[in-house]
Every structure is written in C-alpha cells, then in structure tokens.
Amino acid sequence: MSYTDLNTSLRTIMTPGPVEVDPRVLRAMSTPIIGQFDPEFLTIMNDTMDLSRYAFQTTNQRAFPINGTSRAGIEAVLCSIIEPGDKVLIPIFGRFGYLLTEIAGRCGADVHTMEKEWGEVFDPEEIQAEIKKVNPKIVTVVHGETSTGRLQPLKELGNFCRENDVLFVVDAVATLGGVEVKTDDWNIDAVIAGTQKCIGSPSGMAPITYNDRVEKILLERKKIERGLSSDSVNERSIQSNYLDLSQIQDYWTSDRLNHHTEATSMLYALRESLRLIKEEGLETRIERHKFHEGALVAGLQAMGVELFGTAEHKMPVVTIIKVPEGVDEASVRSTMIQQFGVEIAGAFGPLQGKVWRIGSMGYSCRKNNILRVIGALEATLIYHGVKVNRGDALQAxxxxxxxx
Amino acid sequence: MSYTDLNTSLRTIMTPGPVEVDPRVLRAMSTPIIGQFDPEFLTIMNDTMDLSRYAFQTTNQRAFPINGTSRAGIEAVLCSIIEPGDKVLIPIFGRFGYLLTEIAGRCGADVHTMEKEWGEVFDPEEIQAEIKKVNPKIVTVVHGETSTGRLQPLKELGNFCRENDVLFVVDAVATLGGVEVKTDDWNIDAVIAGTQKCIGSPSGMAPITYNDRVEKILLERKKIERGLSSDSVNERSIQSNYLDLSQIQDYWTSDRLNHHTEATSMLYALRESLRLIKEEGLETRIERHKFHEGALVAGLQAMGVELFGTAEHKMPVVTIIKVPEGVDEASVRSTMIQQFGVEIAGAFGPLQGKVWRIGSMGYSCRKNNILRVIGALEATLIYHGVKVNRGDALQAxxxxxxxx
Known part of the structure; x- marks a missing residue:
C-alpha cells in the first residue's frame, strides 16, 4: 500500500468547529521546533499567558493551555477541584451539559442536575433557587451550547455564586473569542475555552484560566510526582496525573518544573491566534461575529427556511435551521460538501435529523463564507426538491x- | 505591550526530545483544516492507523494516537485497564519508571515496585521471579529510560507474561521509530509511543496500540457517555472521560462516534512522520540511528570525556557523558545554546548536575548534527577550562x- 502526499480539498467550513484557520496561524505551525527548555520558549509561554489573560478578560495569574482538546481542559479543571463526594450542581440545556455530568461523575462528585428542554436556557433565578436547595461546592455550566445554539446568561449567576461561596466553573469552549465572556466581571472562578472554534486555531489545545479560590484547592491537593520528589504524599491528590493542574501550573512558571513536553507547534499556533485577537481587539471581534450573524440570518429568513429557537438567547456564532419535512438531512450535507465544498453540521440527541447547525466562528466568520454557505444551501435545497424563495437569500x- | 511575529532561532536540537522536525512534517502542518466529519478526514485517520501498525510492527486492529503528550498516552492505557485494587508490578530503573507508579497509583492500583540503581537494567529473570511472587494483573515497564540512557530487554519478559496470563504494557515513548520495538513478536499487550522523539513529529500526540486481550477489558468497562446515550450504566467505568479508550476506539472507526475533535494539524504531522518512516523503512531507520550513535561515541571518546554506564544496555539514541570535576553543567549548556545554537540536556534526580544527555533521535539524528554537537561541545568545554584532546573528536x- 502506498500513502500519497497530503492532498486535502480546500473547504469552506461553516460548522460549530473545527473551523478554518487564519493563514498566519497555519504558517506559524510550520516554524521549526525549539526545545522546551530553550530560553526563547519561555518567552513564547509568557506571551501566550499574557494574551490568554486578554482573551479571558482576567487578571488571574493562571491562564495557559492544556495540551489536549477542549474536554481535556474541562476534565483538568473539574478533576483538579472535585474530591469524592463533593456536591456539584450542573444545569443542563444540551449535549455538553451532559458531558459536564459525565466528567464530574467520574471524578467521584455527588452530581445534582437540573434540565431544560433543548432550545431553552435557564432563568438565573431558577438556578439560584436550586443552589440554595442543594448547597453545592461547585456549579458548572455551559456558556454556549452548540448542540442547541443557545447562550446561558452568566453574570447574575456568577455574582450569586460568589456571594454564597460556591465555585463557579464555566465551559466557554464555543464562545471565547467570539462572544463576550467576562471572567473577572462575572465572578467566574474557572473558565475553559476551545481553540478550534472562535479562537480560530486547530483543535488540540484548551486554554483555561482560574483564580486564587481555585488555586487554594490545588495547593491543598498538590503532590509532587515520584521521579521529581520521593517523599511527597497527599491523600487528597488529584486522580489524574496528566490533567493535574497543581503540577501543570508549576510547569507554566519560570521554574518550569517538568510535567509534560509542551506541544510546541500547537503553542506557536495558539500564540498567533491570540495575537490576532489582540490585534483585532476583543470588542471589535465580538462585534464582527454579531455583524456576520446578521447577514446570515437575513439570508436564511429571506430564503424561507425556519430558524430553530427564539432570538433572545441565540448564540451569535451558531445558527440552527429546521430540516424541511421529507428531506434527508445527511444527504443535503453530503451534496453541500461534495459539490460545493461547503460544510455545515448535523445534530445530536433529540435534534438529530431535525436541524442543521451553521457555525460562523473565528476565521470562518467572514463575508465570503457567509455568502458561500447561503448560496450553496439554497441550490442544494432546490436540488433536493425543497421549495424556497429562489434568489432572495443572497440578495438579502x-x-x-x-x-x- | 506588543507581541512580535514569531521569531525563533534555528536550533540544532540534540536532546532526548523534543527534537527537530523534518521540513516535510512542518509543511504538512500548514495545510488548511478540514472538518472532523469530512469524508477526506476518515481517509487520513485510516492512513494513520495503517502507518502506525507498521511502526509498531503489529497486526493489532487498534493503533491510533491519543490527543495529548506522551504521558497522556500512558495514562490512557493504564487508567483504561487498571481497576481499583488491581496488582501492578513496575520495575523501575530511572525517572520514567517512577512516572508509571505515579499514574498507576492514581488509578487505584495496588502498586508493587522493584528498583535498580540508575544506570543499570533488570535481568529478565529477576522480574520473572518477582512476577511469580506478586502475581500481578499487569506488568508495566519503560523500554528506553532517557533519564539514564538504558534499554531494558523485553522479549523474554513478554513471553513470560503471556505464558502466565499477565498483561504486559510497555512505555516505548523514547524508542519507537528509532530502536527495535516488536509489539507482536515480543508479546506486548499495549505499547505507548511519543511523537517528539524518534518519530520526529512535534510534541502533543501519543500513538498507542493494544491487542484483543486489552480490548476485552475495555469492552467490559465501556460506558457510553450521557449526551450520546441516556441509559448507559457501568459500575466498572473508566475514571477518566478524556482518556477513556473504550470511547476513543469508537471514534477511530468508520462510525466515528464523537468523543473529542481530533487535533487536525497534529494528525497531519503524525501521518507525514509515519509516512517518512515507511519510506525510509523501519529497519533502515533503526540502522541509521545505530550508525550515527557510532560516530557520536567515537567522537566523544576521542575527545576524552567519560561516558556514563556500560555499553551493553546503552540506548542507541541517547548518549550520556559525565560532567568533568569542577565544571558547572548548566553554564556549559547555556554557552552551547547561546553561542552555538546547539541544545543538549541536563539530567533528573540522582544524576542531576552530574551528566549531560545527548539525544540523536529522528530527524535530529543526521551527520551534520552529530558533527555540530561534537564541535560545539569541545569548544565549550575548552572555554570552560576543561582539558580535552583538542581537535581529535571531529577527526574521529x-x-x-x-x-x-
């Protein structure tokens, strides 16, 4: 068997991740490797921490990436702070809320959940009432649920958690870098982001940040690993070694106490992505995402397809449309990618087969792409026998x- | 604060990882992203599995990368097969043996260890005697200990484990792709490799393989996560979600049951690295590593520096030399990187400050680099007042x- 040179097609990726990556970021990855203890590498690590703080809107000392995909970041935070029996309250309004229960449960948490029908979000007061009832150590919630395209308001909840001395952990994987996430202003104790969505880097890293309230727990649970210290014992030590934040945070200091070998090229990419965010300006970038959402929604409405869910809590970076009666959703996506080279996403769970999810994130969130996805979708729907307002969408x- | 364009120096990296990356691999990473459900991506995943089997010398169905650095691969294998109370025997002959105890212990294993002084390896019969005494479920051992530069013979041990129905798990992070590792012939049940060493990709992925004996345990412990299935329950479920092989292996099939979003650019890099291994031929590549070791050792001996340890169990890809009396080892390394742009490594634990470790791995293992590290080391040692046989090393x- 022979293996050809890598010959991938050039796609227009309009899914909720992974999305297209800015050519500057792609180019950064082709930079030759330097060693993890090279003095120049420390500068790159420091730059990345500074730029992460900017993106997270925080003054936290701790802001660095986990070497793994987004859920590695979520698991790193949850397994580092949850001890067996800890009460964790998880409001669920889509697939990724379930993921939080899955991870927290495997850390030995006493998991309490509350659920909303897919397409809705929680009134902060509902969650506050549940917090009073359950009295959890931690509340963890998804900010932007890509499975339903909904955005959970966080500010009031953050204030309430802080006042009641509850740790507040937010999965902002799908929002950070494209939607407002104010770590400090909203009193969020730990935030997890994803690189392959609004940040616009390839998948494979998870930037996180956390404050002193979280760090206090890490220091209490810290156990230096054997091989570096022979006498470190801690009965409360974290169940994962790879995702142990008490060790990883020491690697991200000038001591650089060896834990893993930082993923060099991915760090180059992340630094460049964050630099692009800084250059564009976070506010401008968030406005850009809202702006192109406007064009996409105007086009889809003019086409005559039906949007899923109400506008009030819609994620600006994910737009979900209902699959018209009698249409096979998978074959529409197949035509779009095979004929037009444009990718949109299907759905999970109760929405599977019923909706398409269109992402407009990061570098993919630009005029060319919005016009391409509208045009390709219209032609594909017509080809599959759907009646639409021909030609109106692109004009709108x-x-x-x-x-x- | 402003952040400059990424301007790294071009280094000659002669450490035991991360090492230099072939320009073809760097170039592969700058290929634009395609989506994880793109039909073309499945081909890339399949190619990578085929090429991994070749590198691991196995016919195992399961051979794919974990999205994380090497220790993520080790933890994925160990936490997926170890259940609380399982007896695990770990022969330790350097730092990374301790890492295995650390990971196994956090999985709840009943860890039994046996230790050798740093610089030595085990006689297989010693380990076999301990297996008879302890009767473990799993034996896990490091193949090449970069902390001491020693190579543990595995073949007899693999045969013995198989005959006695003990699972045999090998950390081949530092050897695979540069030193013989015969997964099937040596009866190894699971092997973990690292990308940033002899495979010659950047850090950030960990190729693994395992056989049906391991998969049987995974299937018994399988729990489909909530969000994909609401009714899956398993009291023996794996403690990590991110590193749960029972879920990850389903992602690496044509069903592609979503677990994470595969790290696109890193996979491009790994595929290209493995393709380079296939093109060079594994035997030729292993011979190349031995060949350049010969030149390096000849040079160092002619220079008059003292090698650490005996030749018999020396890793061909790591050469360790003693720091001469009265020399500050860190300032020698600093001169080498700052003045010559050549990086070698210090050491850990009992060897810290006492030896330098020179790697000759992957793309870094080539004539230019061997001559550069010898030349830079000689001049630097002379500069630091060490008496050497001037000029002899490069001639040798x-x-x-x-x-x-």
Missing amino acids: ALEFYVDK | ALEFYVDK
Missing part, C-alpha cells in the same frame, strides 16, 4: 452588507 | 563517516 445578505 | 567522527 448582499443588501445587509452593502447597507452597513 | 569524520573518519568514522568516511570509513563507512
């Missing part, structure tokens, strides 16, 4: 762009 | 190369 989007 | 290495 163009008018939106020309007007603004 | 050149003669070695010209003769062969």
Whole structure:
C-alpha cells in the first residue's frame, strides 16, 4: 500500500468547529521546533499567558493551555477541584451539559442536575433557587451550547455564586473569542475555552484560566510526582496525573518544573491566534461575529427556511435551521460538501435529523463564507426538491452588507 | 505591550526530545483544516492507523494516537485497564519508571515496585521471579529510560507474561521509530509511543496500540457517555472521560462516534512522520540511528570525556557523558545554546548536575548534527577550562563517516 502526499480539498467550513484557520496561524505551525527548555520558549509561554489573560478578560495569574482538546481542559479543571463526594450542581440545556455530568461523575462528585428542554436556557433565578436547595461546592455550566445554539446568561449567576461561596466553573469552549465572556466581571472562578472554534486555531489545545479560590484547592491537593520528589504524599491528590493542574501550573512558571513536553507547534499556533485577537481587539471581534450573524440570518429568513429557537438567547456564532419535512438531512450535507465544498453540521440527541447547525466562528466568520454557505444551501435545497424563495437569500445578505 | 511575529532561532536540537522536525512534517502542518466529519478526514485517520501498525510492527486492529503528550498516552492505557485494587508490578530503573507508579497509583492500583540503581537494567529473570511472587494483573515497564540512557530487554519478559496470563504494557515513548520495538513478536499487550522523539513529529500526540486481550477489558468497562446515550450504566467505568479508550476506539472507526475533535494539524504531522518512516523503512531507520550513535561515541571518546554506564544496555539514541570535576553543567549548556545554537540536556534526580544527555533521535539524528554537537561541545568545554584532546573528536567522527 502506498500513502500519497497530503492532498486535502480546500473547504469552506461553516460548522460549530473545527473551523478554518487564519493563514498566519497555519504558517506559524510550520516554524521549526525549539526545545522546551530553550530560553526563547519561555518567552513564547509568557506571551501566550499574557494574551490568554486578554482573551479571558482576567487578571488571574493562571491562564495557559492544556495540551489536549477542549474536554481535556474541562476534565483538568473539574478533576483538579472535585474530591469524592463533593456536591456539584450542573444545569443542563444540551449535549455538553451532559458531558459536564459525565466528567464530574467520574471524578467521584455527588452530581445534582437540573434540565431544560433543548432550545431553552435557564432563568438565573431558577438556578439560584436550586443552589440554595442543594448547597453545592461547585456549579458548572455551559456558556454556549452548540448542540442547541443557545447562550446561558452568566453574570447574575456568577455574582450569586460568589456571594454564597460556591465555585463557579464555566465551559466557554464555543464562545471565547467570539462572544463576550467576562471572567473577572462575572465572578467566574474557572473558565475553559476551545481553540478550534472562535479562537480560530486547530483543535488540540484548551486554554483555561482560574483564580486564587481555585488555586487554594490545588495547593491543598498538590503532590509532587515520584521521579521529581520521593517523599511527597497527599491523600487528597488529584486522580489524574496528566490533567493535574497543581503540577501543570508549576510547569507554566519560570521554574518550569517538568510535567509534560509542551506541544510546541500547537503553542506557536495558539500564540498567533491570540495575537490576532489582540490585534483585532476583543470588542471589535465580538462585534464582527454579531455583524456576520446578521447577514446570515437575513439570508436564511429571506430564503424561507425556519430558524430553530427564539432570538433572545441565540448564540451569535451558531445558527440552527429546521430540516424541511421529507428531506434527508445527511444527504443535503453530503451534496453541500461534495459539490460545493461547503460544510455545515448535523445534530445530536433529540435534534438529530431535525436541524442543521451553521457555525460562523473565528476565521470562518467572514463575508465570503457567509455568502458561500447561503448560496450553496439554497441550490442544494432546490436540488433536493425543497421549495424556497429562489434568489432572495443572497440578495438579502448582499443588501445587509452593502447597507452597513 | 506588543507581541512580535514569531521569531525563533534555528536550533540544532540534540536532546532526548523534543527534537527537530523534518521540513516535510512542518509543511504538512500548514495545510488548511478540514472538518472532523469530512469524508477526506476518515481517509487520513485510516492512513494513520495503517502507518502506525507498521511502526509498531503489529497486526493489532487498534493503533491510533491519543490527543495529548506522551504521558497522556500512558495514562490512557493504564487508567483504561487498571481497576481499583488491581496488582501492578513496575520495575523501575530511572525517572520514567517512577512516572508509571505515579499514574498507576492514581488509578487505584495496588502498586508493587522493584528498583535498580540508575544506570543499570533488570535481568529478565529477576522480574520473572518477582512476577511469580506478586502475581500481578499487569506488568508495566519503560523500554528506553532517557533519564539514564538504558534499554531494558523485553522479549523474554513478554513471553513470560503471556505464558502466565499477565498483561504486559510497555512505555516505548523514547524508542519507537528509532530502536527495535516488536509489539507482536515480543508479546506486548499495549505499547505507548511519543511523537517528539524518534518519530520526529512535534510534541502533543501519543500513538498507542493494544491487542484483543486489552480490548476485552475495555469492552467490559465501556460506558457510553450521557449526551450520546441516556441509559448507559457501568459500575466498572473508566475514571477518566478524556482518556477513556473504550470511547476513543469508537471514534477511530468508520462510525466515528464523537468523543473529542481530533487535533487536525497534529494528525497531519503524525501521518507525514509515519509516512517518512515507511519510506525510509523501519529497519533502515533503526540502522541509521545505530550508525550515527557510532560516530557520536567515537567522537566523544576521542575527545576524552567519560561516558556514563556500560555499553551493553546503552540506548542507541541517547548518549550520556559525565560532567568533568569542577565544571558547572548548566553554564556549559547555556554557552552551547547561546553561542552555538546547539541544545543538549541536563539530567533528573540522582544524576542531576552530574551528566549531560545527548539525544540523536529522528530527524535530529543526521551527520551534520552529530558533527555540530561534537564541535560545539569541545569548544565549550575548552572555554570552560576543561582539558580535552583538542581537535581529535571531529577527526574521529569524520573518519568514522568516511570509513563507512
């Protein structure tokens, strides 16, 4: 068997991740390797921490990436702070809320859940009432649920948790870098982001940040590993070695106490992505995501397809449309990618087969791509026998762009 | 604060990892992203599995990378097969043996260890006697200990474990792709490799393989996560979600049951690295590593520095030399990297400050680099007041190369 040179097609990726990556970020990854103890590497690590703080809108000392995909970041935070029997309250409004229960449960947490129908979010007061009832050590919630396209308001909840001395952990994997996430202002104790969505880096790293309230627990649970110290014992030590934040945070200091070998090229990519965020400006970037959402929604409405869910809590970076009656959703996606080279996403759980999810995140969130996905979708729907308002969608989007 | 364009120096990296990366691999990483459910991505995943089997010398169905650094691969294997109370025997002959105890202990194993002084390896019969005494479920051992530069013979041990129905798990992070590792012939049940050493990819992925004996345990412990299935319950479920092989192996099939979002660019890199191994041929590649070791050792001996340990169990890809009396080892390394742009490594634990470790792995294992590290080391030692046989080292290495 022979293996050809890597010959991938050039795609227009309009899913909720992974999305297209800025050519500057791709180029950064082709930079030759330097060693993990090279003095120049410390500068790259420090830059990445500074730039992460900017993206997280925090003054936390701790802001660095976990070497793994987004759920590695979530597990690192949860397994480092949850001890067996700890009460954890998880409000669920889509697939990734269940993931939080899965991870917390495997850490030995006493998991309490509350659920909303897919498509809705929680009124902060509902969660506050449950906190009073359950009295959890930790509340953890998804900010932007890509499975339903909904955005959970966090500010009031953060204030309430802080006042009641509850740790507040937020999965901002799908929002950070494209939607407002104010770590400090909203009193969030730990935030997990994802690289392959609004940050616009490839999948494989998970930037996180956490404050002194979290660090206090880490220091209490710290156990230096054998091989570096022979006499460190801690009965409360963290159940994972790879995802042990008490060790990883020491690697991210000038001591650089060896834990793993930092993923060099991925760090190059993340630094460049964060630098792009800084150059664009976080506010401008968040506005850009809202702006292109406007064009996409205008186009889809003019086409005559039905949007899923109400506008009030819609994620600006995910737009979900209902699959028209009698249409096979998978074959529409197949036509779009095979004929037009445009990728949109299907769905999970109760929405599987019923909706398509269109992402407009990071570098993929730009005028060309919005117009391409609208055009490809219209032609594909017509090809699959769906009745739409022919030609209206792109005109509506163009008018939106020309007007603004 | 402003953040400059990524301007790293071009280094000659002669450490035991991370090492230099072939320009073809660097280039592969700058390939634009495709989605994880793109039909073309399945081909890339399948190619990577095929090529991994070749590198591991196995016919195992399961051979794929974990999205994390090497220790993520080790933890994925150990935490997926170890259940609380399981007896695990770990022969330790350097730092990374301790890491195995650390990971196994956090999985709840009843850890039994046996230790050798740093610089030695075990006679297989010693381990076999301990297996008879302890009667463990699992024996796990490091193949090449970069902390001491020693190589543990595995073949007899593998046979003995198989005959006695003990699972045999090998950390081949530092050897696979540069030193013989015969997964099937040596009856190894699970092997973990590292990308940033002899495989010659950047750090951040850990290729693993395991056989049906391991998979049987995974299937018994399998629990589909909530969000994908609401009714899956398993009291023996694996303690990590991110490193749960029973879920990850389902992602690496044509079903691609979503677990994480595969690290696209790192997978491009790994595929290209493995393709380079296939093109060079594994035997030729292993011979290349031995060949350049010959030149390096000839040079160092002619220089008059003292090698650490005996030749019999020396790793061909790591050469350790003693720091001469009265020399500050860190300032020698600093001069080498700052003045010559050549990086070698210090040491851990009992060897810290006493030896330098020179790697000759993957793309870094080539004539130019061997001559550069010898030349830079000689000049630096002279600069630091060490008496060496001036000029002899490079002549010895050149003669070695010209003769062969």
